[in-house]
């Protein structure tokens with residue numbers, strides 16, 4: 259086997275593994291298994307490079323002092339206590355547990371979803387049901403684990419029957435998320451679904467439109483993609499989601515390595 263055939267075989271194995279993890283055959287069918295393409299041969303790579311380059315020029319450096327891991331851990335624990343005691347909206351009486359968020363307090367990437375579901379309410383942890391398992395696979399497909407990132411939601415209590423968050427609930431709960439992000443100081447935020455994106459970005463566009471824009475929350479770049487629950491309902495969105503998380507990784511790597 260020549261080096262290049264070995265490389266193609268290795269790439270093939272890698273993409274098939276990811277394909278299996280994400281539960282779709284699109285990558286194979288659409289030829290993404292090719293050896294690393296030149297930018298002008300793969301529209302996605304060129305588009306991704308443009309997106310990342312544009313996003314980098316628009317980042318507003320934070321003026322806040324950088325917190326140590328210890329400071330972040332302490333401040334998050336204190337905030338978690340406030341969330342656990344919160345009764346500021348009508349979701350409080352129906353919850354089993356508040357769901358503050360989990361992961362690395364020093365994470366460079368923060369995933370923000372919509373609200374806890376039944377499993378999350380029972381366990382007090384975000385994304386532990388079926389959609390959580392898919393999120394774990396998405397994160398591992400870009401070579402990270404849940405321990406590398408931080409995962410939370412807009413709402414910290416479960417809406418009944420998993421209905422959409424109400425405006426007054428979002429308004430009541432959003433200060434907790436704002437404080438969380440202020441403490442975490444991530445390099446990149448990934449919004450999972452339209453509700454998370456609408457809340458953080460104050461943008462009422464369609465998810466499809468929001469996905470394609472370089473957007474920012476307090477100067478931090480935000481990648482918008484589908485909520486994993488939506489991917490379970492419509493597997494055709496897994497391919498665009500895969501493109502989004504590749505952009506997320508490219509942007510993260512560029513910011514961390516510069």
Ligand code: SF4
Nearest residue numbers: 344347414415430431
């Ligand atoms: S959803 Fe948020 S604001 Fe409402 S009770 Fe729970 S923690 Fe408080």
